[in-house]
Amino acid sequence: MDIIRVHGGRSIGGKVHVSGAKNSALKLMAATLLAPGATTLTNVPNISDVHVMGKVLKGMGATIEVADEHTLVIDTSTVDSWEAPYGLVAKMRASTAVMGPLLGRFGRAKIAMPGGCNLGARKIDMHILGLEALGVSFDTDHGYIYANAEHGMTGSLVSLEFASVGATENLIMAAVRANGTTTIDNAAREPEIVDLANMLNEMGAKVTGAGTPVVTIEGVEELHPVTHQVIGDRIEAGTFIVAGALAADDHGLEVTGFNPHHLGMVIKKLELMGVRCERTEDGLRVWRAPHLRPVDIQTLPFPGFPTDMQAQIMILNALADGVSVITENIFENRFMFASELQRMGANIRIESHHAIVHGVPALSGAQVVSPDLRGGAALVVAGLVAEGTTEVSAIHHIDRGYERFCEKLTAIGARVERDAIPDPEED
Numbered sequence: 001m002d003i004i005r006v007h008g009g010r011s012i013g014g015k016v017h018v019s020g021a022k023n024s025a026l027k028l029m030a031a032t033l034l035a036p037g038a039t040t041l042t043n044v045p046n047i048s049d050v051h052v053m054g055k056v057l058k059g060m061g062a063t064i065e066v067a068d069e070h071t072l073v074i075d076t077s078t079v080d081s082w083e084a085p086y087g088l089v090a091k092m093r094a095s096t097a098v099m100g101p102l103l104g105r106f107g108r109a110k111i112a113m114p115g116g117c118n119l120g121a122r123k124i125d126m127h128i129l130g131l132e133a134l135g136v137s138f139d140t141d142h143g144y145i146y147a148n149a150e151h152g153m154t155g156s157l158v159s160l161e162f163a164s165v166g167a168t169e170n171l172i173m174a175a176v177r178a179n180g181t182t183t184i185d186n187a188a189r190e191p192e193i194v195d196l197a198n199m200l201n202e203m204g205a206k207v208t209g210a211g212t213p214v215v216t217i218e219g220v221e222e223l224h225p226v227t228h229q230v231i232g233d234r235i236e237a238g239t240f241i242v243a244g245a246l247a248a249d250d251h252g253l254e255v256t257g258f259n260p261h262h263l264g265m266v267i268k269k270l271e272l273m274g275v276r277c278e279r280t281e282d283g284l285r286v287w288r289a290p291h292l293r294p295v296d297i298q299t300l301p302f303p304g305f306p307t308d309m310q311a312q313i314m315i316l317n318a319l320a321d322g323v324s325v326i327t328e329n330i331f332e333n334r335f336m337f338a339s340e341l342q343r344m345g346a347n348i349r350i351e352s353h354h355a356i357v358h359g360v361p362a363l364s365g366a367q368v369v370s371p372d373l374r375g376g377a378a379l380v381v382a383g384l385v386a387e388g389t390t391e392v393s394a395i396h397h398i399d400r401g402y403e404r405f406c407e408k409l410t411a412i413g414a415r416v417e418r419d420a421i422p423d424p425e426e427d
Protein backbone atom coordinates (compact mmCIF):
# COMPACT_ATOMS: atom_id res chain seq x y z
CA MET A 1 0.00 0.00 0.00
CA ASP A 2 1.53 3.34 -1.00
CA ILE A 3 0.92 6.62 0.76
CA ILE A 4 2.01 10.17 -0.02
CA ARG A 5 3.55 12.06 2.88
CA VAL A 6 3.61 15.85 2.61
CA HIS A 7 5.57 18.10 4.94
CA GLY A 8 3.79 21.44 5.08
CA GLY A 9 5.17 24.94 5.16
CA ARG A 10 7.63 24.96 2.23
CA SER A 11 7.27 27.57 -0.54
CA ILE A 12 7.10 26.33 -4.11
CA GLY A 13 8.28 28.05 -7.29
CA GLY A 14 9.88 27.69 -10.72
CA LYS A 15 8.07 25.91 -13.52
CA VAL A 16 5.92 22.81 -13.80
CA HIS A 17 4.85 21.29 -17.12
CA VAL A 18 1.54 19.46 -17.27
CA SER A 19 1.03 16.19 -19.16
CA GLY A 20 -1.47 15.45 -21.90
CA ALA A 21 -5.12 15.50 -20.87
CA LYS A 22 -6.43 12.22 -19.43
CA ASN A 23 -9.97 12.95 -20.55
CA SER A 24 -8.80 13.58 -24.10
CA ALA A 25 -6.24 10.79 -24.42
CA LEU A 26 -8.70 8.09 -23.32
CA LYS A 27 -11.27 9.06 -25.98
CA LEU A 28 -8.62 9.49 -28.67
CA MET A 29 -7.35 6.00 -27.89
CA ALA A 30 -10.90 4.64 -28.23
CA ALA A 31 -11.32 6.55 -31.51
CA THR A 32 -8.35 4.73 -33.06
CA LEU A 33 -10.76 1.78 -33.42
CA LEU A 34 -12.49 3.74 -36.20
CA ALA A 35 -9.40 3.86 -38.42
CA PRO A 36 -7.89 0.44 -39.24
CA GLY A 37 -4.09 0.80 -39.28
CA ALA A 38 -1.56 2.45 -36.99
CA THR A 39 -2.49 5.78 -35.39
CA THR A 40 0.21 7.61 -33.45
CA LEU A 41 -0.80 9.61 -30.39
CA THR A 42 1.75 11.98 -28.88
CA ASN A 43 1.69 13.79 -25.51
CA VAL A 44 -0.17 10.83 -23.99
CA PRO A 45 0.00 10.99 -20.17
CA ASN A 46 1.70 8.03 -18.46
CA ILE A 47 -1.10 7.36 -15.97
CA SER A 48 -2.97 4.24 -14.88
CA ASP A 49 -6.20 5.13 -16.73
CA VAL A 50 -4.26 5.16 -20.02
CA HIS A 51 -2.85 1.74 -19.13
CA VAL A 52 -6.39 0.46 -18.56
CA MET A 53 -7.60 1.80 -21.91
CA GLY A 54 -4.56 0.13 -23.49
CA LYS A 55 -5.69 -3.18 -21.96
CA VAL A 56 -9.24 -2.67 -23.29
CA LEU A 57 -7.91 -2.15 -26.83
CA LYS A 58 -5.41 -5.00 -26.62
CA GLY A 59 -8.18 -7.29 -25.34
CA MET A 60 -9.98 -6.61 -28.61
CA GLY A 61 -6.91 -7.54 -30.65
CA ALA A 62 -5.21 -4.15 -31.15
CA THR A 63 -1.44 -3.87 -30.83
CA ILE A 64 0.15 -0.95 -28.98
CA GLU A 65 3.76 0.06 -29.36
CA VAL A 66 5.08 2.45 -26.73
CA ALA A 67 7.40 4.48 -28.98
CA ASP A 68 8.48 6.63 -26.06
CA GLU A 69 7.00 7.39 -22.65
CA HIS A 70 4.38 9.71 -24.15
CA THR A 71 3.92 8.31 -27.66
CA LEU A 72 1.67 5.36 -28.44
CA VAL A 73 1.34 3.73 -31.83
CA ILE A 74 -2.01 1.95 -31.77
CA ASP A 75 -2.74 -0.47 -34.59
CA THR A 76 -6.40 -1.48 -34.69
CA SER A 77 -6.29 -3.33 -38.03
CA THR A 78 -6.19 -6.68 -36.16
CA VAL A 79 -9.19 -6.02 -33.89
CA ASP A 80 -11.49 -9.03 -33.95
CA SER A 81 -13.51 -8.72 -30.74
CA TRP A 82 -15.99 -6.07 -29.63
CA GLU A 83 -16.04 -6.42 -25.90
CA ALA A 84 -15.16 -4.14 -22.99
CA PRO A 85 -15.07 -6.64 -20.08
CA TYR A 86 -16.36 -5.98 -16.56
CA GLY A 87 -12.94 -6.12 -14.89
CA LEU A 88 -11.72 -3.14 -16.91
CA VAL A 89 -14.98 -1.12 -17.00
CA ALA A 90 -15.22 -1.49 -13.21
CA LYS A 91 -11.67 -0.11 -12.94
CA MET A 92 -12.33 2.78 -15.31
CA ARG A 93 -15.76 3.94 -16.44
CA ALA A 94 -14.29 5.73 -19.46
CA SER A 95 -13.85 2.25 -20.99
CA THR A 96 -17.43 2.73 -22.18
CA ALA A 97 -16.02 5.22 -24.72
CA VAL A 98 -15.29 2.28 -27.02
CA MET A 99 -19.03 1.74 -27.63
CA GLY A 100 -19.44 4.48 -30.27
CA PRO A 101 -16.27 3.54 -32.25
CA LEU A 102 -17.09 -0.19 -32.17
CA LEU A 103 -20.58 0.53 -33.53
CA GLY A 104 -19.07 2.81 -36.15
CA ARG A 105 -16.55 0.24 -37.37
CA PHE A 106 -18.17 -3.16 -36.71
CA GLY A 107 -21.86 -2.41 -36.08
CA ARG A 108 -21.73 -4.14 -32.71
CA ALA A 109 -20.38 -3.80 -29.18
CA LYS A 110 -20.56 -5.73 -25.94
CA ILE A 111 -19.92 -3.47 -22.98
CA ALA A 112 -20.06 -4.32 -19.28
CA MET A 113 -22.66 -2.11 -17.62
CA PRO A 114 -20.82 0.38 -15.44
CA GLY A 115 -22.17 0.37 -11.90
CA GLY A 116 -22.26 3.42 -9.67
CA CYS A 117 -19.00 4.85 -8.37
CA ASN A 118 -17.84 7.10 -5.58
CA LEU A 119 -19.12 10.18 -7.44
CA GLY A 120 -22.68 8.83 -7.76
CA ALA A 121 -24.85 6.61 -9.97
CA ARG A 122 -23.29 7.78 -13.28
CA LYS A 123 -25.83 6.26 -15.65
CA ILE A 124 -25.29 5.92 -19.40
CA ASP A 125 -28.95 6.24 -20.39
CA MET A 126 -28.26 9.30 -22.57
CA HIS A 127 -25.58 7.41 -24.53
CA ILE A 128 -28.13 4.65 -25.20
CA LEU A 129 -31.06 6.92 -26.07
CA GLY A 130 -28.88 8.87 -28.49
CA LEU A 131 -27.52 5.76 -30.19
CA GLU A 132 -31.05 4.34 -30.43
CA ALA A 133 -32.00 7.46 -32.40
CA LEU A 134 -29.29 6.42 -34.92
CA GLY A 135 -30.90 2.96 -35.24
CA VAL A 136 -28.83 0.98 -32.73
CA SER A 137 -30.74 -1.70 -30.80
CA PHE A 138 -29.80 -2.67 -27.26
CA ASP A 139 -30.16 -5.78 -25.12
CA THR A 140 -28.89 -6.34 -21.61
CA ASP A 141 -27.96 -9.70 -20.18
CA HIS A 142 -25.88 -10.85 -17.19
CA GLY A 143 -24.53 -7.34 -16.57
CA TYR A 144 -23.60 -6.66 -20.19
CA ILE A 145 -25.05 -4.29 -22.78
CA TYR A 146 -25.22 -5.73 -26.30
CA ALA A 147 -25.43 -2.96 -28.91
CA ASN A 148 -26.31 -3.89 -32.45
CA ALA A 149 -26.24 -1.85 -35.65
CA GLU A 150 -25.31 -4.57 -38.13
CA HIS A 151 -27.62 -3.08 -40.74
CA GLY A 152 -25.94 0.29 -40.38
CA MET A 153 -26.79 3.51 -38.57
CA THR A 154 -28.78 6.40 -39.97
CA GLY A 155 -28.02 10.02 -39.14
CA SER A 156 -30.65 11.71 -36.99
CA LEU A 157 -31.35 14.66 -34.69
CA VAL A 158 -30.36 13.83 -31.11
CA SER A 159 -31.34 16.29 -28.38
CA LEU A 160 -29.47 15.55 -25.18
CA GLU A 161 -31.35 16.13 -21.93
CA PHE A 162 -28.08 17.27 -20.34
CA ALA A 163 -24.79 18.24 -21.99
CA SER A 164 -23.10 14.93 -21.11
CA VAL A 165 -19.44 14.71 -22.10
CA GLY A 166 -19.42 10.93 -22.49
CA ALA A 167 -22.72 10.78 -24.41
CA THR A 168 -21.60 13.55 -26.79
CA GLU A 169 -18.33 11.70 -27.46
CA ASN A 170 -19.90 8.27 -27.98
CA LEU A 171 -22.49 9.79 -30.33
CA ILE A 172 -19.90 11.65 -32.38
CA MET A 173 -17.76 8.50 -32.70
CA ALA A 174 -20.73 6.42 -33.86
CA ALA A 175 -22.19 9.09 -36.16
CA VAL A 176 -18.97 9.57 -38.16
CA ARG A 177 -19.83 6.22 -39.83
CA ALA A 178 -23.65 6.58 -39.98
CA ASN A 179 -25.47 7.09 -43.27
CA GLY A 180 -26.39 10.75 -43.61
CA THR A 181 -26.20 13.63 -41.17
CA THR A 182 -26.49 13.57 -37.37
CA THR A 183 -27.11 16.71 -35.36
CA ILE A 184 -26.44 16.66 -31.62
CA ASP A 185 -28.36 19.40 -29.86
CA ASN A 186 -27.29 20.44 -26.33
CA ALA A 187 -23.90 18.81 -26.93
CA ALA A 188 -21.18 19.13 -24.29
CA ARG A 189 -18.60 21.81 -25.18
CA GLU A 190 -15.52 20.65 -23.23
CA PRO A 191 -12.11 21.24 -24.91
CA GLU A 192 -11.56 17.46 -24.95
CA ILE A 193 -14.54 17.13 -27.31
CA VAL A 194 -12.94 19.64 -29.66
CA ASP A 195 -9.71 17.63 -29.53
CA LEU A 196 -11.63 14.46 -30.41
CA ALA A 197 -13.46 16.14 -33.30
CA ASN A 198 -10.17 17.55 -34.58
CA MET A 199 -8.56 14.11 -34.66
CA LEU A 200 -11.61 12.52 -36.29
CA ASN A 201 -11.57 15.24 -38.97
CA GLU A 202 -7.85 14.59 -39.58
CA MET A 203 -8.90 10.93 -40.07
CA GLY A 204 -11.38 11.99 -42.77
CA ALA A 205 -14.56 12.57 -40.74
CA LYS A 206 -16.85 15.56 -41.24
CA VAL A 207 -17.62 16.96 -37.81
CA THR A 208 -18.53 20.63 -37.44
CA GLY A 209 -19.58 22.71 -34.43
CA ALA A 210 -17.52 20.85 -31.78
CA GLY A 211 -17.10 23.24 -28.86
CA THR A 212 -20.59 24.68 -29.43
CA PRO A 213 -23.96 23.27 -28.25
CA VAL A 214 -24.82 22.03 -31.77
CA VAL A 215 -22.49 19.47 -33.36
CA THR A 216 -23.16 18.21 -36.88
CA ILE A 217 -21.67 15.00 -38.20
CA GLU A 218 -21.90 13.95 -41.83
CA GLY A 219 -21.23 10.23 -42.04
CA VAL A 220 -18.33 9.01 -44.22
CA GLU A 221 -17.41 5.62 -45.73
CA GLU A 222 -14.06 5.19 -43.98
CA LEU A 223 -11.52 6.81 -41.71
CA HIS A 224 -7.73 6.53 -41.97
CA PRO A 225 -4.98 6.47 -39.32
CA VAL A 226 -3.19 9.72 -38.41
CA THR A 227 -0.65 11.21 -36.02
CA HIS A 228 -2.24 13.46 -33.42
CA GLN A 229 -1.04 15.35 -30.33
CA VAL A 230 -3.19 15.21 -27.19
CA ILE A 231 -4.05 18.63 -25.71
CA GLY A 232 -2.56 19.61 -22.33
CA ASP A 233 -4.46 18.65 -19.18
CA ARG A 234 -6.41 21.68 -17.95
CA ILE A 235 -7.34 19.93 -14.67
CA GLU A 236 -3.76 18.96 -13.83
CA ALA A 237 -2.85 22.58 -14.65
CA GLY A 238 -5.64 23.86 -12.39
CA THR A 239 -4.43 21.61 -9.57
CA PHE A 240 -0.90 23.09 -9.76
CA ILE A 241 -2.33 26.61 -10.07
CA VAL A 242 -4.21 26.12 -6.80
CA ALA A 243 -0.97 24.82 -5.26
CA GLY A 244 0.71 28.04 -6.45
CA ALA A 245 -2.10 30.21 -5.06
CA LEU A 246 -1.48 28.58 -1.68
CA ALA A 247 2.29 28.28 -1.56
CA ALA A 248 4.18 29.98 -4.44
CA ASP A 249 7.13 32.15 -3.53
CA ASP A 250 7.62 35.81 -4.53
CA HIS A 251 8.68 34.83 -8.07
CA GLY A 252 5.50 32.82 -8.55
CA LEU A 253 4.94 29.35 -10.00
CA GLU A 254 4.70 28.98 -13.77
CA VAL A 255 2.39 26.21 -15.03
CA THR A 256 2.98 25.33 -18.68
CA GLY A 257 1.79 22.89 -21.35
CA PHE A 258 -1.91 23.78 -21.41
CA ASN A 259 -4.22 26.39 -22.89
CA PRO A 260 -5.34 28.95 -20.26
CA HIS A 261 -8.55 29.53 -22.27
CA HIS A 262 -9.54 26.03 -21.17
CA LEU A 263 -9.53 27.25 -17.55
CA GLY A 264 -11.31 30.58 -18.09
CA MET A 265 -13.86 30.28 -15.27
CA VAL A 266 -11.31 28.84 -12.82
CA ILE A 267 -8.92 31.75 -13.42
CA LYS A 268 -11.79 34.24 -13.08
CA LYS A 269 -12.80 32.79 -9.71
CA LEU A 270 -9.17 32.71 -8.51
CA GLU A 271 -8.76 36.38 -9.41
CA LEU A 272 -11.97 37.22 -7.52
CA MET A 273 -10.46 35.43 -4.52
CA GLY A 274 -7.43 37.71 -4.75
CA VAL A 275 -5.03 35.35 -6.50
CA ARG A 276 -2.65 37.03 -8.95
CA CYS A 277 -2.46 35.14 -12.27
CA GLU A 278 -0.55 36.24 -15.37
CA ARG A 279 -0.53 34.63 -18.80
CA THR A 280 2.87 33.50 -20.04
CA GLU A 281 3.88 32.24 -23.50
CA ASP A 282 2.99 28.62 -22.72
CA GLY A 283 0.66 28.83 -19.74
CA LEU A 284 0.13 30.84 -16.59
CA ARG A 285 2.14 32.19 -13.66
CA VAL A 286 0.50 32.34 -10.26
CA TRP A 287 1.53 33.86 -6.94
CA ARG A 288 0.56 32.99 -3.38
CA ALA A 289 -2.38 35.09 -2.23
CA PRO A 290 -1.59 36.62 1.18
CA HIS A 291 -5.34 37.04 1.88
CA LEU A 292 -8.02 34.95 0.25
CA ARG A 293 -11.50 36.36 -0.27
CA PRO A 294 -14.44 33.91 -0.03
CA VAL A 295 -16.11 33.42 -3.41
CA ASP A 296 -19.15 31.27 -4.22
CA ILE A 297 -18.63 28.57 -6.83
CA GLN A 298 -21.05 26.41 -8.77
CA THR A 299 -19.92 23.58 -10.98
CA LEU A 300 -21.41 23.51 -14.46
CA PRO A 301 -20.62 22.01 -17.87
CA PHE A 302 -17.91 23.88 -19.83
CA PRO A 303 -17.46 26.85 -20.04
CA GLY A 304 -18.75 26.84 -16.46
CA PHE A 305 -16.60 25.95 -13.46
CA PRO A 306 -15.42 22.31 -13.87
CA THR A 307 -16.55 19.77 -11.29
CA ASP A 308 -13.06 18.26 -11.62
CA MET A 309 -11.67 21.43 -9.94
CA GLN A 310 -14.24 21.56 -7.13
CA ALA A 311 -12.12 19.84 -4.46
CA GLN A 312 -9.02 21.91 -5.26
CA ILE A 313 -10.86 25.26 -5.05
CA MET A 314 -12.44 24.14 -1.76
CA ILE A 315 -8.99 24.36 -0.13
CA LEU A 316 -8.81 28.05 -1.01
CA ASN A 317 -12.35 28.65 0.30
CA ALA A 318 -11.44 26.74 3.47
CA LEU A 319 -8.62 29.23 4.12
CA ALA A 320 -10.49 32.37 2.99
CA ASP A 321 -11.46 35.24 5.17
CA GLY A 322 -15.22 34.56 5.48
CA VAL A 323 -17.98 32.22 4.34
CA SER A 324 -18.59 30.83 0.85
CA VAL A 325 -20.90 28.31 -0.75
CA ILE A 326 -19.80 25.68 -3.25
CA THR A 327 -22.63 24.10 -5.24
CA GLU A 328 -22.02 20.81 -7.04
CA ASN A 329 -24.38 20.48 -10.00
CA ILE A 330 -22.76 17.66 -12.00
CA PHE A 331 -22.32 14.69 -9.66
CA GLU A 332 -24.64 13.85 -6.75
CA ASN A 333 -21.88 12.57 -4.46
CA ARG A 334 -18.76 14.65 -4.92
CA PHE A 335 -18.26 16.12 -1.44
CA MET A 336 -16.45 13.20 0.19
CA PHE A 337 -13.29 15.28 0.03
CA ALA A 338 -14.87 17.81 2.43
CA SER A 339 -14.91 15.35 5.36
CA GLU A 340 -11.23 14.57 4.80
CA LEU A 341 -10.38 18.29 4.67
CA GLN A 342 -12.30 18.69 7.93
CA ARG A 343 -9.89 16.21 9.50
CA MET A 344 -7.24 18.79 8.59
CA GLY A 345 -9.11 21.53 10.46
CA ALA A 346 -11.43 22.94 7.79
CA ASN A 347 -14.92 24.07 8.78
CA ILE A 348 -17.36 22.79 6.15
CA ARG A 349 -21.05 21.90 6.39
CA ILE A 350 -22.70 19.90 3.62
CA GLU A 351 -26.34 20.61 2.88
CA SER A 352 -27.58 18.54 -0.03
CA HIS A 353 -25.48 19.61 -3.03
CA HIS A 354 -24.10 22.70 -1.29
CA ALA A 355 -20.95 22.96 0.82
CA ILE A 356 -20.97 25.90 3.21
CA VAL A 357 -17.36 26.70 3.90
CA HIS A 358 -16.32 28.90 6.86
CA GLY A 359 -12.74 30.00 6.37
CA VAL A 360 -10.22 29.07 9.08
CA PRO A 361 -6.77 30.65 9.61
CA ALA A 362 -4.79 27.43 9.01
CA LEU A 363 -4.96 23.72 8.28
CA SER A 364 -3.17 21.06 10.28
CA GLY A 365 -1.52 17.95 8.87
CA ALA A 366 -3.41 14.67 9.43
CA GLN A 367 -3.81 11.15 8.11
CA VAL A 368 -6.42 11.31 5.35
CA VAL A 369 -7.80 9.01 2.66
CA SER A 370 -8.16 9.92 -1.03
CA PRO A 371 -11.88 9.70 -1.69
CA ASP A 372 -11.42 9.85 -5.47
CA LEU A 373 -9.00 11.15 -8.10
CA ARG A 374 -9.31 14.93 -7.66
CA GLY A 375 -10.06 14.72 -3.94
CA GLY A 376 -6.84 12.74 -3.47
CA ALA A 377 -4.73 15.26 -5.39
CA ALA A 378 -6.39 18.10 -3.47
CA LEU A 379 -5.46 16.50 -0.12
CA VAL A 380 -1.81 16.44 -1.18
CA VAL A 381 -2.07 20.11 -2.21
CA ALA A 382 -3.72 20.99 1.12
CA GLY A 383 -0.81 19.25 2.85
CA LEU A 384 1.60 21.77 1.27
CA VAL A 385 0.26 24.52 3.55
CA ALA A 386 -0.89 22.45 6.53
CA GLU A 387 1.09 22.64 9.76
CA GLY A 388 3.15 19.47 10.18
CA THR A 389 2.83 16.31 8.15
CA THR A 390 -0.09 15.04 6.08
CA GLU A 391 -0.31 11.38 5.05
CA VAL A 392 -2.59 10.64 2.13
CA SER A 393 -3.60 7.01 1.55
CA ALA A 394 -5.60 5.27 -1.24
CA ILE A 395 -3.38 7.09 -3.71
CA HIS A 396 -4.20 4.67 -6.54
CA HIS A 397 -6.96 7.21 -7.21
CA ILE A 398 -4.31 9.91 -7.81
CA ASP A 399 -2.31 7.60 -10.10
CA ARG A 400 -5.35 7.37 -12.40
CA GLY A 401 -4.88 10.94 -13.57
CA TYR A 402 -1.62 12.56 -12.36
CA GLU A 403 1.65 11.52 -13.94
CA ARG A 404 4.59 11.57 -11.50
CA PHE A 405 2.67 13.82 -9.11
CA CYS A 406 5.23 13.56 -6.29
CA GLU A 407 8.21 14.11 -8.61
CA LYS A 408 6.61 17.19 -10.15
CA LEU A 409 5.82 18.65 -6.70
CA THR A 410 9.33 17.89 -5.47
CA ALA A 411 10.85 19.61 -8.52
CA ILE A 412 9.04 22.86 -7.62
CA GLY A 413 10.28 22.77 -4.03
CA ALA A 414 7.66 20.81 -2.09
CA ARG A 415 8.72 18.20 0.46
CA VAL A 416 6.68 15.21 -0.64
CA GLU A 417 7.50 11.50 -0.42
CA ARG A 418 5.81 8.39 -1.68
CA ASP A 419 6.20 5.43 0.64
CA ALA A 420 5.11 1.83 0.74
CA ILE A 421 3.61 1.04 4.13
CA PRO A 422 2.34 -2.30 5.42
CA ASP A 423 -1.39 -2.89 4.89
CA PRO A 424 -3.00 -2.61 8.39
CA GLU A 425 -5.47 -5.41 7.41
CA GLU A 426 -2.57 -7.83 7.04
CA ASP A 427 -0.65 -9.28 9.98
Ligand SMILES: CC(=O)N[C@H]1[C@@H](OP(=O)(O)OP(=O)(O)OC[C@H]2O[C@@H](n3ccc(=O)[nH]c3=O)[C@H](O)[C@@H]2O)O[C@H](CO)[C@@H](O)[C@@H]1O
Nearest residue numbers: 023094122123124125126127164165166167307308330331
Ligand atom coordinates in the same frame (compact mmCIF):
# COMPACT_ATOMS: atom_id res chain seq x y z
C1 LIG B 1 -13.24 10.33 -18.63
C2 LIG B 1 -13.92 11.65 -18.64
O1 LIG B 1 -13.90 12.36 -19.64
N1 LIG B 1 -14.49 12.03 -17.52
C3 LIG B 1 -15.09 13.33 -17.41
C4 LIG B 1 -16.49 13.30 -18.00
O2 LIG B 1 -17.21 12.26 -17.33
P1 LIG B 1 -18.59 11.75 -17.95
O3 LIG B 1 -18.49 11.71 -19.42
O4 LIG B 1 -18.94 10.50 -17.25
O5 LIG B 1 -19.55 12.92 -17.50
P2 LIG B 1 -20.98 13.31 -18.08
O6 LIG B 1 -20.90 14.72 -18.55
O7 LIG B 1 -21.45 12.28 -19.01
O8 LIG B 1 -21.86 13.21 -16.75
C5 LIG B 1 -22.39 14.32 -16.10
C6 LIG B 1 -23.60 13.93 -15.28
O9 LIG B 1 -24.59 13.36 -16.13
C7 LIG B 1 -25.02 12.11 -15.66
N2 LIG B 1 -25.32 11.24 -16.83
C8 LIG B 1 -24.41 11.14 -17.84
C9 LIG B 1 -24.66 10.34 -18.95
C10 LIG B 1 -25.88 9.63 -18.99
O10 LIG B 1 -26.17 8.92 -19.94
N3 LIG B 1 -26.77 9.76 -17.96
C11 LIG B 1 -26.52 10.55 -16.87
O11 LIG B 1 -27.34 10.65 -15.96
C12 LIG B 1 -23.82 11.58 -14.87
O12 LIG B 1 -24.24 10.62 -13.92
C13 LIG B 1 -23.31 12.85 -14.22
O13 LIG B 1 -24.04 13.12 -13.06
O14 LIG B 1 -17.11 14.56 -17.80
C14 LIG B 1 -17.28 14.92 -16.42
C15 LIG B 1 -18.04 16.22 -16.38
O15 LIG B 1 -17.30 17.25 -16.92
C16 LIG B 1 -15.90 15.01 -15.76
O16 LIG B 1 -16.09 15.25 -14.37
C17 LIG B 1 -15.13 13.72 -15.94
O17 LIG B 1 -13.79 13.91 -15.51
Ligand SMILES: C=C(OP(=O)(O)O)C(=O)O
Nearest residue numbers: 023093094308373374401
Ligand atom coordinates in the same frame (compact mmCIF):
# COMPACT_ATOMS: atom_id res chain seq x y z
C1 LIG C 1 -14.17 12.26 -12.59
C2 LIG C 1 -13.05 12.12 -13.29
O1 LIG C 1 -12.75 11.09 -14.13
P1 LIG C 1 -13.63 9.82 -14.53
O2 LIG C 1 -14.78 10.31 -15.34
O3 LIG C 1 -12.69 9.02 -15.35
O4 LIG C 1 -14.05 9.17 -13.24
C3 LIG C 1 -11.98 13.14 -13.24
O5 LIG C 1 -11.11 13.15 -14.14
O6 LIG C 1 -11.96 13.93 -12.29
